[in-house]
Amino acid sequence: MCLLKIENLHAGVEGTEILTGLDLTVKVGEVHAIMGPNGSGKSTLAQVLAGRADYEVTAGSITYRGEDLLELAPEIRAREGIFLAFQYPVEIPGVSNVYFLKAALNAIRKHRGQEEIDAMDFLAYVKSKMEIVKMEEELLHRPVNEGFSGGEKKRNEIFHMEVLDPTLAVLDETDSGLDIDALKIVAEGVNSMRSPERGFIIITHYQRLLNFIVPDVVHVMVGGRIVETGGKELALELEAKGYGGHTRAAEAAAEAAMPASG
Amino acid sequence: MPLSGTEIIDQEVAQEYKWGFVTDIEQETLPPGLDEGVVRFISAKKDEPEWMLEWRLKAYRHWLTLEEPHWPNVTYPEIDYQAMIYWAAPKKAGDGPQSLDDIDPEILATYNKLGIPLEEQKMLAGVAVDAVFDSVSVATTFKDRLAEAGVIFCPISEAIREHPELVKKYLGSVVPSGDNFFAALNAAVFSDGSFVYIPAGVRCPMELSTYFRINAQNTGQFERTLIIAEKGSHVSYLEGCTAPKRDENQLHAAVVEIYAHEDAEVKYSTVQNWYPGDPKTGKGGIYNFVTKRGICAGARSKISWTQVETGSAITWKYPSVILKGDDSTGEFYSVAVTKGFQQADTGTKMIHVGKNTRSTIISKGISAGRGQNTYRGQVKILKNADGARNFSQCDSMLIGDRCGAHTFPYIDVQNTTAQMEHEASTSKIGEDQLFYCASRGLDAEDALSLIVNGFCKEVFKELPMEFAVEARRLLEVSLEGSVG
Ligand SMILES: Nc1ncnc2c1ncn2[C@@H]1O[C@H](COP(=O)(O)OP(=O)(O)O)[C@@H](O)[C@H]1O
Ligand SMILES: [Mg+2]
Numbered sequence: 032m033c034l035l036k037i038e039n040l041h042a043g044v045e046g047t048e049i050l051t052g053l054d055l056t057v058k059v060g061e062v063h064a065i066m067g068p069n070g071s072g073k074s075t076l077a078q079v080l081a082g083r084a085d086y087e088v089t090a091g092s093i094t095y096r097g098e099d100l101l102e103l104a105p106e107i108r109a110r111e112g113i114f115l116a117f118q119y120p121v122e123i124p125g126v127s128n129v130y131f132l133k134a135a136l137n138a139i140r141k142h143r144g145q146e147e148i149d150a151m152d153f154l155a156y157v158k159s160k161m162e163i164v165k166m167e168e169e170l171l172h173r174p175v176n177e178g179f180s181g182g183e184k185k186r187n188e189i190f191h192m193e194v195l196d197p198t199l200a201v202l203d204e205t206d207s208g209l210d211i212d213a214l215k216i217v218a219e220g221v222n223s224m225r226s227p228e229r230g231f232i233i234i235t236h237y238q239r240l241l242n243f244i245v246p247d248v249v250h251v252m253v254g255g256r257i258v259e260t261g262g263k264e265l266a267l268e269l270e271a272k273g274y275g276g277h278t279r280a281a282e283a284a285a286e287a288a289m290p291a292s293g
Numbered sequence: 294m295p296l297s298g299t300e301i302i303d304q305e306v307a308q309e310y311k312w313g314f315v316t317d318i319e320q321e322t323l324p325p326g327l328d329e330g331v332v333r334f335i336s337a338k339k340d341e342p343e344w345m346l347e348w349r350l351k352a353y354r355h356w357l358t359l360e361e362p363h364w365p366n367v368t369y370p371e372i373d374y375q376a377m378i379y380w381a382a383p384k385k386a387g388d389g390p391q392s393l394d395d396i397d398p399e400i401l402a403t404y405n406k407l408g409i410p411l412e413e414q415k416m417l418a419g420v421a422v423d424a425v426f427d428s429v430s431v432a433t434t435f436k437d438r439l440a441e442a443g444v445i446f447c448p449i450s451e452a453i454r455e456h457p458e459l460v461k462k463y464l465g466s467v468v469p470s471g472d473n474f475f476a477a478l479n480a481a482v483f484s485d486g487s488f489v490y491i492p493a494g495v496r497c498p499m500e501l502s503t504y505f506r507i508n509a510q511n512t513g514q515f516e517r518t519l520i521i522a523e524k525g526s527h528v529s530y531l532e533g534c535t536a537p538k539r540d541e542n543q544l545h546a547a548v549v550e551i552y553a554h555e556d557a558e559v560k561y562s563t564v565q566n567w568y569p570g571d572p573k574t575g576k577g578g579i580y581n582f583v584t585k586r587g588i589c590a591g592a593r594s595k596i597s598w599t600q601v602e603t604g605s606a607i608t609w610k611y612p613s614v615i616l617k618g619d620d621s622t623g624e625f626y627s628v629a630v631t632k633g634f635q636q637a638d639t640g641t642k643m644i645h646v647g648k649n650t651r652s653t654i655i656s657k658g659i660s661a662g663r664g665q666n667t668y669r670g671q672v673k674i675l676k677n678a679d680g681a682r683n684f685s686q687c688d689s690m691l692i693g694d695r696c697g698a699h700t701f702p703y704i705d706v707q708n709t710t711a712q713m714e715h716e717a718s719t720s721k722i723g724e725d726q727l728f729y730c731a732s733r734g735l736d737a738e739d740a741l742s743l744i745v746n747g748f749c750k751e752v753f754k755e756l757p758m759e760f761a762v763e764a765r766r767l768l769e770v771s772l773e774g775s776v777g
Binding site: 081082083084085104105106108109110114115117120121122123124125126127130131132134135136138139142174191195 | 690718720724725726728729730731732733734735736739743744747748749750
């Protein structure tokens with residue numbers, strides 16, 4: 032079944048188009064990797080999927096489980112099962128991580144017509160998830176991301192994902208800046224959640240992560256669109272050759288698409 | 294398209310004050326203006342003894358020599374003291390709204406959200422309820438229990454008549470009648486207020502609340518409160534309530550004095566939610582210029598101020614403690630919220646006089662809209678205050694990017710054994726935080742209430758339990774009005 036279908040997506044900020052006609056289809060149970068040079072629009076795609084209002088969608092469509100995703104407010108998207116692990120996780124002062132997650136989980140459960148989970152059950156549930164990402168107990172009680180190290184923030188994103196149990200998880204460079212041990216923890220978190228009911232979009236700059244999370248499909252993104260799609264071997268190829276060829280191909284394509292001046 | 298954080302915040306800020314005002318009603322009033330005649334008139338109306346009149350007149354004459362202070366970080370049009378009315382007769386039954394049916398449904402909706410019982414809703418909305426309220430059994434049992442314990446809790450006007458020796462001894466002993474411009478004005482024309490006396494060794498059997506004091510709704514704009522805690526006594530006093538109170542007076546200049554003897558402990562909690570003015574234009578709203586001070590006169594005594602300030606156009610108050618007794622303790626816990634065009638300049642003064650005196654200051658300022666929030670605090674350690682200690686923490690939270698937070702800590706240490714600790718932080722709640730919360734399934738309203746309550750929890754935990762629940766709800770309701 033088709034989980035996510037993006038067609039001819041154009042989006043940007045005030046007059047600057049960042050996504051320039053992007054197509055992407057993710058079926059349930061699949062893990063997709065999106066690779067691409069800095070500035071190619073990977074984070075923009077992730078944020079548009081999560082519903083960030085700063086980006087205006089000027090053309091195209093996004094269909095999530097048969098619904099028009101662009102019609103939904105960001106919190107509704109989350110409650111419908113979309114999760115974004117941020118490239119730069121945000122600090123929420125004064126609100127403990129565990130309290131925050133309980134409120135989030137209950138908002139999601141309420142949306143789904145489930146009963147609120149009480150504090151005791153929640154704590155037991157959270158403990159089981161903490162083990163997977165080797166979260167220190169202490170980080171549960173600190174304000175969300177406040178004073179967390181870079182690695183702790185990334186692990187916390189995966190922890191949030193584990194707790195909120197999404198249907199489509201988008202990970203935006205969760206591997207950046209992680210040492211090999213932390214990287215393995217993140218990969219284990221994702222692998223433990225792989226299931227026929229769930230889909231993943233894993234945005235990464237490096238091939239390294241894909242040694243641990245083996246993707247079903249690899250895309251190359253350049254200049255705001257997908258320029259090549261292949262199997263897991265494509266990632267290794269990119270590592271060896273870089274994005275050079277793709278960048279030139281994309282430039283040529285962009286030029287060809289421009290209306291002739293004069 | 295989903296709304297951006299800024300748009301949500303704008304919507305929030307554009308919300309009307311849900312609690313509005315009820316229309317004017319005629320009252321028996323003096324013409325506007327202030328002179329000795331007015332002071333005499335008020336004193337006579339209150340059946341006051343000669344000494345009280347003299348005290349007021351002395352304050353009035355001193356007031357004439359003072360100038361209105363302009364050092365607080367707030368701006369407002371000049372106040373014409375001769376254009377104000379200084380005495381309005383208590384409303385007679387039949388003058389005001391006749392029943393809750395006459396009250397703006399919006400106000401009633403807010404009362405219900407805050408979980409305020411019907412009888413109290415009537416009182417707050419200005420429906421004449423004296424008789425009804427008197428008959429409420431809780432008020433009666435309450436009086437009996439206090440009398441049994443020997444606690445005096447009555448309007449200060451009554452105390453002046455019934456307990457002149459106590460009033461004479463303590464009135465003005467902490468806040469002298471000439472202390473400052475507004476305190477002097479209050480001393481000259483105060484209308485009424487509360488009087489509390491806790492005898493030696495008595496632990497007051499219940500929390501004292503202005504809520505339960507008959508006629509509390511008519512204390513007017515110049516309220517005066519005096520609390521005396523004898524040796525080893527203990528009392529917790531609650532002022533105000535979370536529900537918005539109907540009030541036509543623009544200037545409020547209240548005075549609160551607390552006198553704590555040896556080993557006595559006084560906890561004073563305030564929730565202030567007066568009309569903040571029009572959120573779009575900043576027009577109207579209460580000017581809340583208050584002088585609150587306590588003295589820990591005896592050894593090992595303790596005075597603790599906790600305030601949640603969400604209302605008023607301008608708030609100007611510094612609940613303070615003079616730590617005179619050795620080993621005495623002063624505390625100040627504050628949450629101040631400014632949104633729309635509200636301005637607050639608030640904080641505390643801790644004056645360490647005695648040895649091994651300790652003070653704690655926790656201040657949380659929240660600004661939204663175009664609100665301006667200033668913390669101003671002074672910690673003074675005098676020469677003989679060996680081993681004095683202070684801990685201060687001043688945190689500011691900005692919601693949106695058109696509001697402001699300012700911190701002015703003044704420290705004056707004259708004894709080298711003093712230990713001072715100061716922490717401060719400013720955090721900003723903007724689109725990034727709201728979007729992050731949204732990406733986890735929390736809407737803007739949930740997110741803001743989560744963040745704000747988290748930010749304030751150190752102060753809320755100092756409030757008596759029921760009050761803390763109310764205060765949380767109040768913040769939620771006032772921000773709900775805010776987050777569209
Ligand atoms: N909010 C924004 N305002 C202006 N420019 C932006 C904004 N977000 C992204 N961009 C620009 O769009 C391009 C793509 O950015 P981004 O999506 O972060 O790329 P990537 O994640 O692939 O590195 C960059 O040139 C970046 O500067
Ligand atoms: Mg990026």
